[in-house]
Amino acid sequence: MGRVWSGAAGVLAEAVTELAGAGRWWGRRRVRGRAAEPVVVELRGGADGDALTLMLALAENGNRLPVNHPGEFWGEASRALCVAELLGKAADWYGIRGMCRRRRPIRFRRFRMMERAYRAWLDPEGGCGAARVQELQRGCERAAYDERGGLLNELNRLRGHALQEDLRGAAALYTTGAVLAGLTLVPLAEWLVRHLWVHRPARTWLQKKLAASGPQMMYLALCRVRDEPRETWDQWLTDAFLADIDAYYHLGRRLNRSRLPLLLLPDAAPGTASGALLRHLRDGQVGRPVPRRSCPVVVAHTGAGPGEEIAVVEAVVSGARSGRTAFELPGPEEAEGAGRQLDLAGGGPVATALCGAAVLGLVAAGLVVGPTVAGGLHCGQGVSLRPRLAAADGQCVGVTDGASGDAFLPGLAKVSREIAKENDRAERTGLYATVALMLPMTPATEPEKRQVVNEVKGAYLAQYEANHSRKWGALRPAIRLVLANPGRYYAHWRPVTDTLVAMSRDPGQNLRAVTGFNLSVDSTRLALHSLTGDHGIPVVGGPLTADDLSNEPGEPGGAERERYPGMVRIVPTNTEQATALVRYNRGTSAGDSVLVVDDRRGDTYNASLAAAFRKAVTIPTKNRVFTSPGPEEPGDTADQFAQMLPAVCDTGARTIYFAGRPLHLRIFLSAMAQSPCARQNYKVVTGSGASTVALQLDGKDWQDLGARDSRNRLKVVVQYAAPGHPDAWRDSGLTGAARSFYAPAGQEMTQLERLNSELGDAMGGAVRWTDSRAMTSHDSVYTAVQEIKKAYRTGSDAVPPLAAVARQGANLYSVNGVAGSTGMICLDNNGSPYNKAVAVVSLDPARKDVRFDALVWPMRRPSTNCEVFTPASPSP
Secondary structure (H helix, E strand, O other), rough: OOOOOOOOHHHHHHHHHHOOOOOOHHHOOOOOOOOOOOEEEEEEEOOOOHHHHHHHHOOOOOOOEEEHHHHHHHOOHHOOOHHHHHHHHHHHHHHOOOOOOOOOOOHHHHHHHHHHHHHHOOOOOOOOHHHHHHHHHHHHHHHHHHHOOOOOHHHHHHHHHHHHHHHOOOOOOOOOHHHHHHHHHHHHHHHHHHHHHHHHHHHHHHHHOEEEOOOHHHHHHHHHHHOOOHHHHHHHHHHHHHHHHHHHHOHHHHHHOOOOOOOEEEEOOOOHHHHHHHHHHHHHHOOOOOOOOOOEEEEEEOOOOOOOOOOOOHHHHHEEEEEEEEEEEOOOOOEEOOOOOOOOOOOOHHHHHHHHHHHHHHHHHHHHHHHHHHOOOOOOOOOOOOOOEEEEOOOEEEEOOOOOHHOHHHHHHHHHHHHHHHHHHHHHHOOOEEEEEOOOOOOOOOHHHHHHHHHHHHHHHHHHHHOOOOOOOOOOOEEEEEEEEOOOHHOHHHHHHHHHHHHHHOOOOOEEEEEEEOOOOOOHHHHHHHHHHHHOOOOOEOOOOHHOOOOOOOOOOOOOOHOOOOOOOOOHHHHHHHHHHHHHHHHOOOHEEEEEEEOOOOOHHHHHHHHHHHHHHOOOOOOEEEOOEEEOOOOOHHHHHHHHHHHHHHOOOEEEEEOOHHHHHHHHHHHHHHOHHHHOOEEEEEEEHHHHHHHHHHHHHHHHHHEEOOOOOOOOOEEEEEOOOOOOOOOOOOOOOHHHHHHHHHHHHHHHHHHHHHHHHHHHHOOOOOOOHHOOOOHHHHHHHHHHHHOOOOOOOOOOOOOHHHHHHOOOHHHOOEEEEEEHHHHHHOOEEEOOOOOEEEEEOOOEEEEEEEEEEHHHHHHHHOOOOOOOOOOO
């Protein structure tokens, strides 16, 4: 027994099949003197839920015809939209982003140009001078050109790769040098395509719409349309939308029996945006026949009283074509057999013949070029509207606006899709700035993968807040978020930073800050120096703690300040963390502690943390050294620890300071459980790099950590400094002025937890906060947003320049402090956090999670305001 659409509902589904399906191509003709118009099938009465369920069943055929997802037009969220936004969502589903496997996308060039003009109409500022008209022209033509998608994008990317990056590697994609040389002609072909097939048809349509004699007069007339009401703009946008669909269904597609687009509006009651859109789509066609060459087919539920009974398929089709398009909404019925389905056959005759020839050609070509191409086209190129991805060392590296996030890591598919949607909304505001999240997104291990997904989700929540919360007073400029993957250990940082630099100069991208940087290694330092020192791009470091990845104290503009100009950090340094940990464990003396350090070259986190522990606790003779092959490579570290631990036990030390990466900490703890040290009690203390160690532990590891002595005390306590913990502001123990000062940080954490609950399903699962990585990722983007918003001049149509954003870093104190989820962020003149709270946490084997212990401050006591003490200049 299955829930199927049968009876009258099945008849309706079959009618929609007939309307959207393939009839004889010569039968789809125009009515003389009239252009193609939509067929509107209106459903009346019944329950809204039944209408949505029926339309969801129709939408399942998105792989065979252009159809929108009706859930996008459903519920309270859709009722808050306007007609322009509803049409934009439908265009997304029909276009490149919603493109399915068996059909070509519809390119909404006319609609995107009109949409860009509509955004200009929404902005009451500015006149229609020459500069304003030129800006409108550039914006409209860029909007139309961005709809091109497809092969041209890919060829242009390959051409750039061949000519600018790696000629030898790019040549491996092709069988002959002639093909490679031919790619240099792509700019000429691209210009021709842009002129003949993109701009000219769209401009011609707009010129007729505005009765303008030429392109310049058309843009001038479009700029001067200031007194038209929203109703008129909605109709113009609808007309442009329909004109793009009409252009899509050309002779070639009629010959191939292409399916007509299907537009589903489950909530089109009067008074809603969908209802207004339905009115514009019908535009006086009620009661009169519509042309047989008509598209799209619109199915809308108005909920306005009972309609007419559906009897046979022919009656629905003839009724729709004669103007009788209101029908009673049937309910779902229980039935034994298969109900009537929206049954669309495979491709048309032209597609079938061409596909057969293509298969033969591909088989032949595969025998020749398959091995050379296989390594270069597995990276998701062509999925994003602006793909900047390339395969390197078996990884997909580069920059994406979210549409290709799953090319980096499959687990990013859902959250990156939400980022892409938020980016689209930002672009439609007409004024937006871009923030990049730069961190390795092609990890090799499962714990790393969970960590990366968590960090990206934290960044997305910050973007969502920036575009939907008025805590900054205004939503302008809107924030786009792009994902930048430099590969494991930042090995491919140079081409990624080159892309980001180009985006900072591109007025269509407006990159204004780079955030992230979750690994303190030499290649991170080089990337930071390139972005800040060479190109003046503001950077907000995430969980960066190495002391040499910060600006030295000193006067603003001094030589020390210029190490990473324009960079700010939000996490205390290793020195501050080590001091806080030693102070918290002040009963520990140098005589009963030992330092275990990884001396692998190039890892500034390990070296800096070891130096910080040596400074905080004098350990002149009790250093124990091991050497790992890499941050996420175990090598023979287990053997090294097995040889080291008996000597550690013999020292009588009870506190072990560990300067190493989470993977090696896990191996060290496992070795302790198997060594004579297991008969004694130890505390292992380390830095914030251990914030992801809980992700590394399996069931046996937790069991070993849960071992207790005869007094029921844990035999091994693992404690470390974390940038934050979700319980920190619930159990902070603060009172008086300090409690009031840090209250906004607790409120921000509460707001994030609420957003996490609301958006968790859409992101592919809720954020796990206790590893603090999502919190630092959120706070780094959040701080970058604060810089951009503060640098923006209210009422301006321009995004603030890079230099203006960079200057804001030194101003984030006093009333401009940032209430992050990890605490109040007050920056000194060098862009470093002043007296930032350090969360001391420990591993809890009982809960198999991280437990909050206490807050400790580098200045010994919590702040009561965001005033920053500036140290005196060093003596000459």
